[in-house]
Amino acid sequence: MGKRRKPSPPSRARLAVLTTAVAGGAVLAAGTAHAEPTPTLASVKEQVDKLNDEAEQSIERYNGFQAKQQSLQADATRIQDKVARGQEAMNELRTRLGAVAGEQYRTNGIDPGIQLMLDSDPAGYLERAAAQNQVVEGQTALLKQARDEQRRLDQDRAEAAAMLTQLDSVGASLGEEKKQVQSRLAQAQALLNKLSAADRARINAQESAEKAKAAAQQAAAADRASRSADRPAAGPGADATLPSPSPSGSGxxxxxxxxxxxxxxxxxxxxxxxPNTWDCSGLTGAAYRAAGVKLPRMSQDQWNAGTRIARGDLQPGDLVFFYGDIHHVGIYIGDGKMIHSPRTGKNVEVLPISVMPYMGAVRPA
Structure with a gap:
């Protein structure tokens, strides 16, 4: 039986080839395991819309905190001014009380009966005593005034301190909501950045078309307004993008x-x-303010600022609200359409009210 020959070790060249192949396969496998698929336009749009919706909810809360902060700041300034005036009055009373205390110290050393006995002019003394009683009564009134003023001053100081504490709390909430808004908008932008160049180009083209449409709507509205504010409803062939106000509508x-x-x-x-940029409730509030009507800052508060209107009874000028928490609002213009300020990255536009979850309408008083 012949001897079994031991296999010869692989050559250095063969080892190098094998090592390279194995390493390359490992890298390929690792790359396959960790590669993130390119997001589709539809999936990104869905996520971006969700983030923008959440951001708008935070924006409305931010608006509420901001309005409350401004109101509290005005109240705090008013009460602090009141405290300052009260302190000035108190300082004046203390000066007068100090003078009274000094006079009492100088005159209270001798009993009034002894003073009468020793006085060379008893009749004159009695006249002076009567006058002194009037002074004492005046001192009593001054003391009461000082006590009342001090009590009011203490109450005003306590109110000012409580108001400033509340102002600090609202300021903290305002800052937190601002962070929430910025975070969601940043997430939305990060998602958009993951799109392919072709998809980004599609989105840019869509945004450009929307801006051009809004510009055309604005030009048409300006032209219509320049002709006549009271002309009859549009007839055949007229621009129906922005319906004219109802003839029964008020000025x-x-x-x-x-x-x-x-x-x-x-x-x-x-x-x-x-005046150059708007959020949704900022636009509706300014439009009504231009007509002499003051609306609350938040869309949720605007929801409670008038009479609820059924969808079938909508008239131009009514406020229309969307989403379950009423965080979006627009102005109805007729023909099933509204003007609204949509979200970050978009412009004030005309849109059918049917494209968002409709919740109801209000006609402010």
Whole structure:
């Protein structure tokens, strides 16, 4: 039987080839395991819309905290001014009380009966004593005034301290909501950045088309307003993109819609009340203010600022609200459409009210 030959060790060249192949396979496998698929336009749009919706909810809370902060700041300034005036009055009373105390110290050393016995002019002394009784009564009134003023001053100081504490709390909440908004908008932008160049180009083209449409709507509205604010409803062939106000509508309605149409094409900016950028409730509040009506800052509060209107009874100028928590609002202009300020990255536009979850309408008083 012949001897079994031992296999010869692989050559250095063969080892190098094998090592390279194994390493390459490992890298390929690792790359396959960790590679993130390119997100589709539809999936990104769904996530971005969700983040923008959440951001708008935070924006409305931010608006509420901001309005409350401004109100508290005004109240705090008023009560602090009141405290300052009260302190000035108290200082004046203390000066007068000090003078009274000094006079008492100088005159209270001798008993009044002894003074009468020793006085060379008893009749004159009795006259002086009667006058002194009047002085004492005046001192008593002064003391009571000082006590009352001190009590009011203490109450005002306590109220001012409580108000400043509340102001600090609201300021902290305002800052937290601002962080929430910025975080969600940053997440939305990060998702958009993951899109392919082709998808980003599609989105940019869509945004450009929307801006051009808004600009055309604004120009048409301006042209219509320049012709006549009271002309009859549009006839065949007229521009129906922006319906004219109802002939039965008041001058206030015309003012509201005229103001809103003048804002078409202006950018959305969260927390903004104009005049160059708007958020949703900032736009509706300014439009009504142009017609002499003051609305609350938040959309949820605007929801409670008038009479609820059934969808079938909508008229131009009515406020229309969307989503379960009423965090979005627009101005109805007729023909099933509204003017609204949508979200970050978009402009004030005309949109059918059917494209968002409709919750109801209000006609402010």
């Amino acid at each position: 206030r309605v015309a003012d509201i819609i005229k103001f809103a149409t003048a804002q078409l094409g202006k950018p959305y900016e969260w927390g903004s009340t104009g």
